[in-house]
Amino acid sequence: xxxxxxxxxxxxxxxxxxxxxxxxxxxxxxxxxxxxxxxxxxxxxxxxxxxxxxxxxxxxxxxxxxxxxxxxxxxxxxxxxxxxxxxxxxxxxxxxxxxxxxxxxxxxxxxxxxxxxxxxxxxxxxxxxxxxxxxxxxxxxxxxxxxxxxxxxxxxxxxxxxxxxxxxxxxxxxxxxxxxxxxxxxxxxxxxxxxxxxxxxxx
Numbered sequence: 001x002x003x004x005x006x007x008x009x010x011x012x013x014x015x016x017x018x019x020x021x022x023x024x025x026x027x028x029x030x031x032x033x034x035x036x037x038x039x040x041x042x043x044x045x046x047x048x049x050x051x052x053x054x055x056x057x058x059x060x061x062x063x064x065x066x067x068x069x070x071x072x073x074x075x076x077x078x079x080x081x082x083x084x085x086x087x088x089x090x091x092x093x094x095x096x097x098x099x100x101x102x103x104x105x106x107x108x109x110x111x112x113x114x115x116x117x118x119x120x121x122x123x124x125x126x127x128x129x130x131x132x133x134x135x136x137x138x139x140x141x142x143x144x145x146x147x148x149x150x151x152x153x154x155x156x157x158x159x160x161x162x163x164x165x166x167x168x169x170x171x172x173x174x175x176x177x178x179x180x181x182x183x184x185x186x187x188x189x190x191x192x193x194x195x196x197x198x199x200x201x202x203x
Contacts, residue, residue: 021192032185039178043171050167057163061156068152072145083137087130094126 017195024192025189028185028188032181035178035181039174042174046167046170046174050163053163053167054160057156057159061152064152064156068148072148075144076141079137079141083133087133090126090130094122
């Protein structure tokens with residue numbers, strides 16, 4: 001304050017310049033503080049919107065997974081029932097065929113045991129075939145279940161990727177704006193520092 005009242009013109013001008021510099025620096029720092037606060041607010045809002053949409057997606061996925069489990073249970077029951085019914089019908093048909101009077105009679109009078117062996121072989125063949133059918137049922141169902149789960153997982157992975165990609169530019173733009181504002185602030189500081197240095201070193 002004394003320097004601004006000095007009789008020396010150079011000292012007065014330097015003091016005035018320094019006072020103006022302090023004022024401008026204060027204004028600049030206040031601007032930066034306000035911009036940083038706004039950036040934080042906007043960034044939180046964007047992240048909050050992303051998290052809200054992500055949570056909605058997760059809730060929807062949870063519901064779809066529950067529905068998928070119910071569908072898979074129903075599919076297994078349907079396939080197993082159909083196979084069980086078919087096998088039951090085949091066993092009944094074989095039993096009926098081998099239980100006919102003629103078949104029973106041939107079995108009794110065939111001293112060679114050929115008829116008995118043939119009937120036993122038919123039953124054994126059917127049992128083996130039924131075992132293969134059950135194994136095939138389990139294998140095909142497991143493949144079906146894995147495919148359905150994979151489709152669901154892929155669908156939501158793609159949706160989450162798209163959601164993230166949709167929100168990323170907003171955060172990137174905010175960060176870019178903040179960086180540009182900081183660079184401009186640094187440029188102004190350097191310019192004023194250079195001006196002050198030029199005055200102080202002026203003869």
